[in-house]
Amino acid sequence: MKMIKLLIGTPEQFQKLQELMEQNKGLLPEIDDRYYIEDLWAKEDVKMRFECNDAEAEFVLYKTFESDAVNDVIQETIGIIAEVYGFKPLEDV
Numbered sequence: 001m002k003m004i005k006l007l008i009g010t011p012e013q014f015q016k017l018q019e020l021m022e023q024n025k026g027l028l029p030e031i032d033d034r035y036y037i038e039d040l041w042a043k044e045d046v047k048m049r050f051e052c053n054d055a056e057a058e059f060v061l062y063k064t065f066e067s068d069a070v071n072d073v074i075q076e077t078i079g080i081i082a083e084v085y086g087f088k089p090l091e092d093v
Helices: 013-024 043-047 056-066 068-084
Strands: none
Touching: 043 056, 056 068
16 A cells, blocks of 8 residues: 655645635546545644654554554445445345
8 A cells, every 4th residue: 555645735725725626627637536535634633642753643644544443444334324324235236
């Protein structure tokens, strides 16, 4: 798994970016819609809880998202939410 740094900016800069993207929808290249990410985690999420530098915080994030525990929780939650909303598992279709 390779971690790629996508964007760096303040909340205000991200708000402005979102506004520009919405204003220019037809002019921008399409983003691959196979992926869903609502929350982005930053080194600051680690650094506000632990004494560490940027590289160490990045390492903690990398190891967190690489962990089986995170994947297991996401997979389990997908199943629970889909069931709650009445989606049939593929093996039942």
